[in-house]
Amino acid sequence: MAINGATVAPILVSAALLVAGVLASKLSSRFGIPALLLFLVTGMLAGSEGPGGIPFDSPLAAMAAGSVALFLILFDGGLQTDLKNLSRTVAVRGALLATVGVMVTAGVVGAFCVVVLDIPLTEGLLLGAILSSTDAAAVFSVLRSRDVGLPPRLRTLIEFESASNDPTAVFLVVTLVAFAAGDAPVGALVPLSYLLRLAGGGAIGWLSGVLLVRILNRIDLEHDGLYPVLTLAAAGVVFGVAEIVGTSGFMAAYMAGLAMAGRVFAHRRSLLRFHEGVAWLMQIVMFLILGLLVFPSELLEHAVPGLAISAVLMLMARPLAVMALLLGSDFSLRERVMVSWVGLRGAAPIILATFPMVAGLETAGSIFNTVFFVVVFSVLIQGPTAGLMARLLRVDVPVERVERLPIEIDGDAATGMMIARLHVEPGSFADGSHLLDVGGPHMPLVILMRREGRYFIPGGTTVLAGGDELHLLGTVEMIEAMRPHVCCAARCDL
Structure with a gap:
């Protein structure tokens, strides 16, 4: 018809x-x-x-x-x-x-x-x-x-x-x-x-x-x-x-x-x-x-x-x-x-x-x-x-290009878990440290890492470097606890 x-x-x-x-x-x-x-x-x-x-x-x-x-x-x-x-x-x-x-x-x-x-x-x-x-x-x-x-x-x-x-x-x-x-x-x-x-x-x-x-x-x-x-x-x-x-x-x-x-x-x-x-x-x-x-x-x-x-x-x-x-x-x-x-x-x-x-x-x-x-x-x-x-007026800041993740991930609302993105700042405690040394029971889980345009899942022995992009799973408190370890002025993308 x-x-x-x-x-x-x-x-x-x-x-x-x-x-x-x-x-x-x-x-x-x-x-x-x-x-x-x-x-x-x-x-x-x-x-x-x-x-x-x-x-x-x-x-x-x-x-x-x-x-x-x-x-x-x-x-x-x-x-x-x-x-x-x-x-x-x-x-x-x-x-x-x-x-x-x-x-x-x-x-x-x-x-x-x-x-x-x-x-x-x-x-x-x-x-x-x-x-x-x-x-x-x-x-x-x-x-x-x-x-x-x-x-x-x-x-x-x-x-x-x-x-x-x-x-x-x-x-x-x-x-x-x-x-x-x-x-x-x-x-x-x-x-x-x-x-x-x-x-x-x-x-x-x-x-x-x-x-x-x-x-x-x-x-x-x-x-x-x-x-x-x-x-x-x-x-x-x-x-x-x-x-x-x-x-x-x-x-x-x-x-x-x-x-x-x-x-x-x-x-x-x-x-x-x-x-x-x-x-x-x-x-x-x-x-x-x-x-x-x-x-x-x-x-x-x-x-x-x-x-x-x-x-x-x-x-x-x-x-x-x-x-x-x-x-x-x-x-x-x-x-x-x-x-x-x-x-x-x-x-x-x-x-x-x-x-x-x-x-x-x-x-x-x-x-x-x-x-x-x-x-x-x-x-x-x-x-x-x-x-x-x-x-x-000199009030501008660099526009950061945030790329989409190659996988779909979401937080767990029932437990208050969320996904956040932090950058490792050169000269920070995390720069040159093993991931295991930065983590701990009160720190979020690093579920994905991006370095030089390549994504991979890090292990405890992975050595972090300035410029690394970490994708974290944890509560707001856990993410804020990790922030000082990786950088002083990181950008967190919730």
Whole structure:
């Protein structure tokens, strides 16, 4: 029986667009063009005004798809965070940037739009609010590329801020849209509602992440393929519950992943790899849909205000917020400038720009096109220059290439065992010693060793040398006990 062509066509088109998105990412790494920009361009070419000719004009569908994609990207962002680098200082300063920093940025951009560009008050303030937050998808994509090497603490601050500042921007946009529609909340309830959404979402997410770890470690599913299904569904449940009870689902999704990041759970490595793939899929889907939604012919008339707003955002509003809120911290001036520069705008502002369209505001089309132009400019300018800026500011570190292991290994969640990777530092105690002399009953088991590109299983008489890469099986305490023996500043890949 032949399948109806009307059924096959959407499948074929969707699959072809995904393939085009994946191939675009390859072009990105080869020619230095931001992958996210290529995804957007691919969507625009496939749209009604491009060669693809696909008609798509549904802000509501774009907002729904973008919201799903964003919370899954945030969940993965939390999972991939190394909690050893999330110190008290980083957490506090990151939280300030994600809240007060977003408000400062929104205020400066909004004031510029109203006073200098003579944009109507509501439209100007909405533009400031929509463009106030950095985009997690764009920041993760740039910072985790092969060209940008930053100190772990600085990288964690930037990623933590970008992943946790969406609730503030969403709250500002929703409040302003309600005000424009004549349905504004009572003034005294505004800050209360904001704090409830932020703190409530964080609490729900963290508790859910801890609970999910316990479930993963106690449940015994018959098929390993069901574990990714469970965590994917759990992320959706966390987001949905948080939103239904009136808190931030985006914050809840990120905090759930963050709570899991520092814990040992069953199938940890395979689940991390699965959610990384889901995050990439969501990035491609989200930017393709947003590319389909825009009409390129309408962008040119917004070029001048878009360029002006971009300049103020990158050179005034963002730096002002960062410099003020990191003042007095142990982050150097160069590091603060780097944080300012890597405040990329991406899919999140474009998704927020669909809120006025869904609400039916008269100026919604103008707002959307201006935001789209600013986002493209930000990704085009700030994305490719992030590595160059890090080198100019001398805050860069060498980017270490971590090769995949030739075998699949995972820790034992029931006993708290995990797999870690340590490098033998030249001049350390282990350099020139037999493996037997470095080990002991309180040390982890060295299950695999890599020397000069070759993997092998070492024995007790194997003589270690500087540069050797050891793959260890043990508890966190055992691995930390061995660290001083092999190096002073080893990199541990959990």
